[in-house]
Structures are given as C-alpha cells and as structure tokens.
Amino acid sequence: MVAFYLYCASFITFAIAVGGKRWSNRKPEDHANRWGKIGFGLAVVGWIAHLTFFFTRWYGGGHIPTSNMYEFMTFLGMAIMFAFIIVHLIYRNMLLGAFALPLVVIIVAYASVFPSEVQPLIPALNNVWLKIHVTTAATGEAFFAVGFAAALVQLIRVVDFTRTDKAGRRSQFWTEFSLFVIIVLVGFIVAVFAFRGAGYEASFTQEKVTIADDGTALSEVNKVEYSLPPLVAPYNSETVVFKPFLGMSKPLVEAPSWLNGVNAGRKLNTIIWSVIAGVILYGILRLIARKKLTAAIHPHLSDIDADDLEEISYRAIAIGFPIFTLGALIFAMIWAQIAWSRFWGWDPKEVWALITWLFYSAYLHLRLSRGWQGTRSAWLAVIGFLVVMFTLVGVNLVIAGLHSYAGA
Incomplete structure (x- = not known):
C-alpha cells in the first residue's frame, strides 16, 4: 500500500511537471525539472517499498511470490517500475513518467482484485528454474511496457486533429481506441471493488x-x-x-x-x-474533457520531440527482447522439461509467449532492416504490448491450461 500511494503521488507530480508548466510563473524548463525530480524521487522510494514487500513476502511465504495472479501482477508492476527507472536515468524524459506511472498503478490495482493469501507451491512449481523463468520473463515484459508507454505518447503527440480526411480520422480513432482499452481495464477494477465493497454475491x-x-x-x-x-x-x-x-x-x-x-x-x-464499466468511465471522462481524450492530452505534448519518444520506445524494447527471450522461451523450456518431462507442449500460455516473441522479432526486424520508424514503429510497439497483456490476462483467466494462475 505504501508503494501504491507513492506511485500515485509520483504520477500526479509528473503530470504537474508536464501540464502545469503552462501556467507556472517559473520558466517551463525549471518547472518541469523541479517537479520531475520530485516525481522521480517518489517513484524510487515507492519502488524500494515495493521491493521490501517482495522480499518480506518471499521470506514469510517460503517461496518466491510469483505463484498466483496476485503475486505475479504485483511483481510485474515492480518490474515495470524498475524498467522505467533504468530508462529514465538514460534519457531523463519527464513525460515518460506521466504515462508509465499510471500503467504501474493500474497493474498494482488490478493485482489487488485477486486473493492475496500466500498459497503453497505444488511440487512441480517448487524449483529454482521457476524463479529464473518467471522473473526474467516478467522483466522483459516490463521493458516492453515502458516501450508501449513511450510509443503511445508518441502517437498522441503526432496525431493531427485538424485533419478530416479518411486517413486522418482513422489515425485519430485508433489512437483514442488505445486509450479506451486501458480505460476498460480500469473499469474492471472499479466494478470489482465497487461490488465487493457493496457486499454483492x-x-x-x-x-x-x-x-x-x-x-x-x-x-x-x-x-x-x-x-x-x-x-x-x-x-x-x-x-x-x-x-x-x-x-x-x-x-x-x-x-x-x-x-x-x-x-x-x-x-x-x-x-x-x-466493457460496461469501461464505457461508463470513458463517457464520464469525455464529458469532463468535452472532446476526445487524446485531443485533450495533445496540446500538452507540443514541445516534445516525437523522434526522442520513438528512440526511447525502441531502446526499451531492444533491452527487453533478449531478457524476454531468455525468460519466456529458453529458461521456460528448461523448467518445462524438469516439471513435465517435455520442452514444449503447445499449452495456450506457451503458444502466446511464442506469438509475443515472434511479434517483437518482427518489430526489431522491420525497424532495423526495413526502416520502419515513426508512427509505424510506434503502432507496432503499442500492438505488441496489447499482445503481452492478452497473454497475461486473457490466457491466465479465460483460456484454461497448465499455466493458468490460481486465485482468479
């Protein structure tokens, strides 16, 4: 809870750094740097609190806390924050925090939907390769998440809301739809906590x-x-x-x-x-903004270099790809051989991990060999992380398989 509230405070501070500079009496650069440093400091302290939670739960439970949906999603949130800290130290881009922090907040809140009791590991899971496989796979996905945040900011930055032709309306629609998908996930969290608080059953x-x-x-x-x-x-x-x-x-x-x-x-x-809760929440936000949400955010990004965002997105994915390859494929196959006496079994989670790896392989190939940069590269980064989220949420909760987490 300490980490969650510090992440929320960090997001608010980064939002002030980005949006508040327009009405600040200070120079825009001084305002952004001042509030950005405060936001980054809060994020680091929150991550230290999150790391403390991780190791104390590990000590108290007797095994690494990644064995159910609650534990894995909280670990993923911690890994995304770690990836954000690394990328932020490299590029010092305050805007990234305004979009990466909400993603961490949403994932930690999403984890809280599930039962938080420590559950004993079954013998097949009680192996050192589980620790290596899950932590490296989640760390790779965390860097994909940071790449997604930078790519989404880039798309909102470059979309032209004055265009009324078919191509212009299409780009406006799909950028807005990307935000809507995130809002649907938030709607799910709000609906669960609302009815849980009301005691519905x-x-x-x-x-x-x-x-x-x-x-x-x-x-x-x-x-x-x-x-x-x-x-x-x-x-x-x-x-x-x-x-x-x-x-x-x-x-x-x-x-x-x-x-x-x-x-x-x-x-x-x-x-x-x-979907119902997401539509209602989206409608409320639209009424408050009185325009498309991307159109409301766009003016605050006018002085940001889109090429810098594209570079951040690419570098984050380039860091995450080899880590994900090791964790989700190589280490996973070693663990599968030990646990189930086969390297590959076409389990739904295995299939979607392979699809994710192939997608990001195509992303890197198209960007490096075919010159796919700018908006095309950004869209691939956004779609790729949506594939990751389906692998984590859809496969775990909807499709039955050996990898389906307990406590759904």
Whole structure:
C-alpha cells in the first residue's frame, strides 16, 4: 500500500511537471525539472517499498511470490517500475513518467482484485528454474511496457486533429481506441471493488455430465460464485444465491454450451461488466474533457520531440527482447522439461509467449532492416504490448491450461 500511494503521488507530480508548466510563473524548463525530480524521487522510494514487500513476502511465504495472479501482477508492476527507472536515468524524459506511472498503478490495482493469501507451491512449481523463468520473463515484459508507454505518447503527440480526411480520422480513432482499452481495464477494477465493497454475491450449482468409455453417464456438480451481478449464468446451472440488482431477479441469459469450463460463464460475465464499466468511465471522462481524450492530452505534448519518444520506445524494447527471450522461451523450456518431462507442449500460455516473441522479432526486424520508424514503429510497439497483456490476462483467466494462475 505504501508503494501504491507513492506511485500515485509520483504520477500526479509528473503530470504537474508536464501540464502545469503552462501556467507556472517559473520558466517551463525549471518547472518541469523541479517537479520531475520530485516525481522521480517518489517513484524510487515507492519502488524500494515495493521491493521490501517482495522480499518480506518471499521470506514469510517460503517461496518466491510469483505463484498466483496476485503475486505475479504485483511483481510485474515492480518490474515495470524498475524498467522505467533504468530508462529514465538514460534519457531523463519527464513525460515518460506521466504515462508509465499510471500503467504501474493500474497493474498494482488490478493485482489487488485477486486473493492475496500466500498459497503453497505444488511440487512441480517448487524449483529454482521457476524463479529464473518467471522473473526474467516478467522483466522483459516490463521493458516492453515502458516501450508501449513511450510509443503511445508518441502517437498522441503526432496525431493531427485538424485533419478530416479518411486517413486522418482513422489515425485519430485508433489512437483514442488505445486509450479506451486501458480505460476498460480500469473499469474492471472499479466494478470489482465497487461490488465487493457493496457486499454483492451470487452463486450457482452447475451440473456437468460426461459419458465414460463403457457408456455410463457420470455427473459432476460444481459451485460457481460471482462477485459481479450475473448478467450471464453458467451453462446448465441452478441458482443458489442471487441478490437483486437494478430490478434483476435472475440472470439475463445463460452461457452457451460451447463455453467449456466450470467458470466459463463467470469469466464471460466479467468481460461484459468490464466493457460496461469501461464505457461508463470513458463517457464520464469525455464529458469532463468535452472532446476526445487524446485531443485533450495533445496540446500538452507540443514541445516534445516525437523522434526522442520513438528512440526511447525502441531502446526499451531492444533491452527487453533478449531478457524476454531468455525468460519466456529458453529458461521456460528448461523448467518445462524438469516439471513435465517435455520442452514444449503447445499449452495456450506457451503458444502466446511464442506469438509475443515472434511479434517483437518482427518489430526489431522491420525497424532495423526495413526502416520502419515513426508512427509505424510506434503502432507496432503499442500492438505488441496489447499482445503481452492478452497473454497475461486473457490466457491466465479465460483460456484454461497448465499455466493458468490460481486465485482468479
């Protein structure tokens, strides 16, 4: 919590450094440097507090705290802050903090959605290669996140809001959509904490029937609990507990039969609520800004060199790529051989880790060999991190597999 609040304070300070210089009595450079140094100092102290949490939890739990979704996402937030500190020390760009810090805040808040109890490791996970694999893979993804933040700032900086032609409207739409995706994730966090604070709960019993080899029908009954109002009920289920919400006395629809898994209906329900909350939050922000959010941010970036942002994005990804290669592929295969007696098994997480690696390989190839710089390079950096987030969030929570984290 200390780290979280320091990160929030650091973000506010960086925002003042970027936006407040327009109305400050000081010279713009002096204003930005003063507040930027304060923001960076708060970020470093917050990271030290975060690092302290990591090692004390490791000591208290008896194993490295990356074994469930809560632990991994908090570690990822700490790794992104570490990557930001490294890149900031190289480039001294205050603007990057105004976009990297919110990303860390969102990820740490997202981690808080999940159960935070220390869970014992199963024997397959209790291996030194787990520590090496997870920490290096997350560190590589952290540098990708910093590259994403710089690329997103670059896109908002270069978009021309005076253009009304088809190409201009398209660039405005997709830049705004990139912000909207982040706001949907924030909407999910807000929805979960709001209904959790209200004490909402609903539960169902779901019967799953399978046919054995001898033709015997086997029935299995599972309990599915919801913390968000169930717009979508589990397939073939009976209601146990249902608190009315906005006139709803029962779920609106039942999940389709092709959605396999006990929690498939709950996960679909969560996705729907995330989109609803994200749309509402986005609408409120649009009403406050009275224009597109990117159009509201754009004027504050006018004195920033877009080429510098593109260079920061590229360098961050260039640092993260070999680290990710070692952690997500090489070390992961060594650990898979030890844990499951095979180097590769086409598990969903393995497949998407490979897709992520291939995408960033293509990014580096196109930028270095084909001269893809400027907006094309920035869009690849943005799309690449969205692939990373799907690997972390979508695969872990939606697609079942050996790598699906517990405590969803």
